[in-house]
Amino acid sequence: MVEESSLAALLRSQRAAAGLTQEGLADRSGISVRTISDVERGLRKTVYRHTAQRLASALALVGAERDEFEGIARGSARRGPRALAPEKRVLAAPGARVPTPPTTLVGRERELEIVAAALADEDIRLLTLTGPGGVGKTRIAIEAARRAEHHGGTKPRVFFVPLSWTAEPLVGSTVAVAMGVTSTKERIAEAIGEALHLDPALLVLDTFEHVIGAAGFVRELLGRCSRLKILVTSREALRLSGEHEIVVPPLGFHRKDRGSGPEAIRADPAVELFFQRASAVRRDLVIDDASALVLRDICGSLDGLPLAIELAAARVKHLSLEALREMLDMPLRVLVGGPRDLPKRHQTMRDTIAWSYGLLDPDEQSLFRRLSVFAGGWTLDAATALADEGVTAVTLQHMSGLIDKSLVYLASPFQRDVRYSMLDVIREFGLERSEGAGEMGSFRQRHAEFYLSLAEKAEPGLGGAGQGNWFRRLETEHDNLRAALAWLTRTKDTKRALRLAGALWQFWRRQGHFSEGRMWLREALSIDRDKLHAARAKALWGAGWMAFVQGDYEEGEALSAELIQIAREHRAPLDERNGLTILGMILMGRGQFHRAMEPFARALELCWPLGPSWHLATSHLNLGMSKMHAGELKGAKQLITRARRMYQDIGDEHFEARSLGYLGYAALLAGDSRQAESLFVASLEAFRRLEDLQGIAEGLEGLAAVTASNANSQSAATSAHLAGAAQSIRHQLTA
Ligand SMILES: Nc1ncnc2c1ncn2[C@@H]1O[C@H](COP(=O)(O)OP(=O)(O)O)[C@@H](O)[C@H]1O
Numbered sequence: 001m002v003e004e005s006s007l008a009a010l011l012r013s014q015r016a017a018a019g020l021t022q023e024g025l026a027d028r029s030g031i032s033v034r035t036i037s038d039v040e041r042g043l044r045k046t047v048y049r050h051t052a053q054r055l056a057s058a059l060a061l062v063g064a065e066r067d068e069f070e071g072i073a074r075g076s077a078r079r080g081p082r083a084l085a086p087e088k089r090v091l092a093a094p095g096a097r098v099p100t101p102p103t104t105l106v107g108r109e110r111e112l113e114i115v116a117a118a119l120a121d122e123d124i125r126l127l128t129l130t131g132p133g134g135v136g137k138t139r140i141a142i143e144a145a146r147r148a149e150h151h152g153g154t155k156p157r158v159f160f161v162p163l164s165w166t167a168e169p170l171v172g173s174t175v176a177v178a179m180g181v182t183s184t185k186e187r188i189a190e191a192i193g194e195a196l197h198l199d200p201a202l203l204v205l206d207t208f209e210h211v212i213g214a215a216g217f218v219r220e221l222l223g224r225c226s227r228l229k230i231l232v233t234s235r236e237a238l239r240l241s242g243e244h245e246i247v248v249p250p251l252g253f254h255r256k257d258r259g260s261g262p263e264a265i266r267a268d269p270a271v272e273l274f275f276q277r278a279s280a281v282r283r284d285l286v287i288d289d290a291s292a293l294v295l296r297d298i299c300g301s302l303d304g305l306p307l308a309i310e311l312a313a314a315r316v317k318h319l320s321l322e323a324l325r326e327m328l329d330m331p332l333r334v335l336v337g338g339p340r341d342l343p344k345r346h347q348t349m350r351d352t353i354a355w356s357y358g359l360l361d362p363d364e365q366s367l368f369r370r371l372s373v374f375a376g377g378w379t380l381d382a383a384t385a386l387a388d389e390g391v392t393a394v395t396l397q398h399m400s401g402l403i404d405k406s407l408v409y410l411a412s413p414f415q416r417d418v419r420y421s422m423l424d425v426i427r428e429f430g431l432e433r434s435e436g437a438g439e440m441g442s443f444r445q446r447h448a449e450f451y452l453s454l455a456e457k458a459e460p461g462l463g464g465a466g467q468g469n470w471f472r473r474l475e476t477e478h479d480n481l482r483a484a485l486a487w488l489t490r491t492k493d494t495k496r497a498l499r500l501a502g503a504l505w506q507f508w509r510r511q512g513h514f515s516e517g518r519m520w521l522r523e524a525l526s527i528d529r530d531k532l533h534a535a536r537a538k539a540l541w542g543a544g545w546m547a548f549v550q551g552d553y554e555e556g557e558a559l560s561a562e563l564i565q566i567a568r569e570h571r572a573p574l575d576e577r578n579g580l581t582i583l584g585m586i587l588m589g590r591g592q593f594h595r596a597m598e599p600f601a602r603a604l605e606l607c608w609p610l611g612p613s614w615h616l617a618t619s620h621l622n623l624g625m626s627k628m629h630a631g632e633l634k635g636a637k638q639l640i641t642r643a644r645r646m647y648q649d650i651g652d653e654h655f656e657a658r659s660l661g662y663l664g665y666a667a668l669l670a671g672d673s674r675q676a677e678s679l680f681v682a683s684l685e686a687f688r689r690l691e692d693l694q695g696i697a698e699g700l701e702g703l704a705a706v707t708a709s710n711a712n713s714q715s716a717a718t719s720a721h722l723a724g725a726a727q728s729i730r731h732q733l734t735a
């Protein structure tokens, strides 16, 4: 027998407290599922240092708990006696973790001290870093968040939410999804408050200037979460009472020693940043008496703005320092044009970008303008689709040129599909230029078409084997998909807007983006009522279904009635089946099980002739469910068993897991609580593997029902616990 290793038990309990599956932990930590599974089964009793550190970070362990974990994982400590299981934690969704910048931080100790002091101050709940684009707000926020996460006195949970691409009305639901809480608009702040409970937490809202109208949500959130602090970066303050604003100065602003020798000059962080970036492209660079002065002048004319410094330093590859100083010394705005009435640092930033852009060759300029329509980064094939030549090698060559000049950066150099991105100030400049050249409409249209084709390629993949990869892919591209939807609805491209929203709704549903999904579907459906029944039908299906899930039965009924009507008019049996299905679901939701059997039976008839499919399987399941609730147990069991087999054949693990749970209920109602229990456990296991919250809630409720059926007082208490856990998960999902 393998002896139970203390690391095995520790990892299992910490993982459970974090609410993660083995796959989820693997995803967050970058450690293979195989390793995690080996450790948990006691096959490996220790791990390498970096593995231990990554696991601890992914589990959000801090302080003594973290030390203990790392010690045991390295085999250098033993586990002390511990009566209690680790406390449950709310973890940031994978997309809401604090990013790791690819370069080292230069200077900013003073600013970080000020931020840390403010975060430690009980009276300050909202801290806003303001300043022009490129001054280094995000960089300071990232560093402050990392320090708070690892060393903060209260060990807060840290959530980092970039808002550059979020529509103002969706700020609340975006924050909620990032914190793993899914809810509707009205009660989001409250739901987050309940999920966080009294845990200390730090929420970083990056790039708030894009959604400044959502300041009210920030106020409400602070009111609901008594131990939450919010750190905002924004070009302007939120103007909320109690807001503590820190204006981010240029690099080196606090320096006292301003001597003129190389040593003193090198100690200036602005010069240091320039030197680091320039040395990356020219290894022979040294700071001697002569070059020190030139560097000081260059950084001076760039106002110590980090982004301007990075752009200028990238040019040192082909320009001497003196030549660079001379170029930057000229009144730039005379050279490059553009608005003149901006505040000084803002103006310097713009001028430097314009200068850098002016030095590109025309092909690079053209690609740069195209790339600025991407939201939240892009892949090489997306960039190629937008380029005129459409040849990957050529696009890559020009993109490398833009990377060399610091206009584009590698966002995820270590992943298989490399992503590229642009900082917002640079991107805004690119958009202005493409608008000026009258090209923006055509770029945006191509962008939208590219993501429409991606979504339509993903759609069939969401319901079968390999679905996890497709969900991840769409989540990574969510900002681009949003941008595409915004463009298509704005230009009233009804057909594509409906197709895109229709292709995405299953993704929104599964990832918990209910409010957002319904918003886009509503917009797409409101464009044009009379045409395009096929695309419209799919969007109606999604909107109706999500309205049902969020308990909005009236809207769901109206949507399904419209769907059934247009399906009959156009003789589209599958659409009619979908409309009838929503109707049946709502009847079930209202407790009218007998009545629900009718639309479900009709739905099943409609998809029989169409051959095996997810729809056919699900229609079996639905009719089976209504029969079960109406007391027709035998028929119910047959139908659900058949559904389960069909899901197995098409590789839909979610619905297979769901069917298991329903069979559990059928067994329970038939009086076989042992079989019911094993079916619920199997279903729960599968849902945990799939990280499906709603499914987990259903599984827990099933087990609660089994326990409750074994009537004694002990099991009644257990049952209440299980039901309560299920209830709280559900509350997050549909509140
Ligand atoms: N202290 C610093 N050390 C190193 N790089 C920095 C520093 N501050 C800013 N940068 C770099 O300068 C660029 C602009 O900074 P960023 O934080 O994005 O500005 P903002 O958020 O104010 O627009 C980024 O590439 C960032 O990595």
Ligand SMILES: [Mg+2]
Pocket (backbone or CB within 6 Å): 137, 138, 139, 206, 207, 233
């Ligand atoms: Mg920023």
